[in-house]
Amino acid sequence: MNILGNTIKTIRKSKKMTQTELAKLTGFKQNTISNHENGNRNLDEIDIRKYAEALGVSPQDLFDLSKPSTASxxxxxxxxxxxxxxxxxxxxxxxxxxxxxxxxxxxxxxxxxxKVVSISEKKLEYEVRKRVEKSAPGKVSAGTGYWQEDDYDTIVSFYEDDIPDDDDYDTIAIVVGHSMEPKIKNGDFLFIKHTAQVDINTIGIFQVNGENYVKKLKDGYLQSLNPDYDDIQLTPDDEIRTIGEVVDVYRES
Structure with missing residues (x-):
């Protein structure tokens, strides 16, 4: 049962907020919010914190409001x-x-x-979700780095309702490594918008001395979200190029 997603939806509606308005506050795509609310996409800790901040509640409030009532x-x-x-x-x-x-x-x-459905009906509901094939031409490292010529270059099948519109991204890359967990995991696919510059505190794809990384841009270094991994300190001697901004993360449920 999608209790947490229903709670987010209930609070959003109580504030007379549309999914589009919530998307602007959280940074999620509108279709991502729809999938979260409907239970078609899992929520991690970072997602929950973003929703809580946007809705003006604490993360614990979301969990408390999602608990079944035991009142007499x-x-x-x-x-x-x-x-x-x-x-x-x-x-x-x-x-x-x-x-x-x-x-x-x-x-x-x-x-x-x-909305009471049998197991077979629920299975059919997921089977009819449309899938589309997209080219994923590259790898990016969430670890030690990958050379540009180590291209992934394969065709991948995605659920259409879980990916951004074609106009919102330019290319797709698979993640190799664990340095950006829990937000981005090994094997995730990143939808990337090409740009020569991204804002501070934005997750992007950066080439450092010929190797492509997915990291969060900070002032003077590239941050790893996983505390078990070191950040990448940038120096004037490094060859640095911004490849693009990560606009969405796809993870097969």
Whole structure:
């Protein structure tokens, strides 16, 4: 059951926020948010922190709100009474807001109650997801580095709804190594937009002395997100070239 994704969706709707607006705050693509909310794509710790910050709650709040209620009938009745006590103190227009939100919640609950599918139906649902084939012409290192001529150059099958639009990226590369975990893992595919410069604190593809790395750009060095790996310190003697910015990460569920 996709409880955490449903919680993100519920909080977003309570703030009258669209998926597009949430995408701007988190840096995710709109289709990535849709997949997170629907349970088609897993959430890692960094994803959860981004959602919490964008929604104005703590990561722990997301987990707490996702826990099934264990309140007794008396406690639940007390909750209803507490809501009623608050509502009667509101101005009429604010009472309308509460009614609208409660109606949305009831409609969503009814839809979830109706969405009971058998294992075979669930399997069929995943089987009909459309896949597309894309060329992945290169490797990038999340470790010791790969020479430019060590190209991957193969055709890869992706779920179409899990990748960005063609206009949003220029090339695809496979990750080799573990230095960018947990955000980017060994075997992930990166969708890359070619650019000669990226902003500080942006994850990009950088060529240092002929080797291609996926790293986060910092002032004077390239950062490894995995604390078990060293950062790459940049010096005036290094040959450095920015290849592009990572716009999306694909990981087969």
């Amino acid at each position: 009938p008396d406690a639940k009745n007390g909750t209803v009474q507490a809501i009623n006590d608050k509502v009667v103190q509101l101005h009429p227009e604010r009472q309308e807001n509460v009614l609208g939100y409660a109606t949305e919640q009831l409609e969503e609950q009814e839809k979830e109650n109706r």
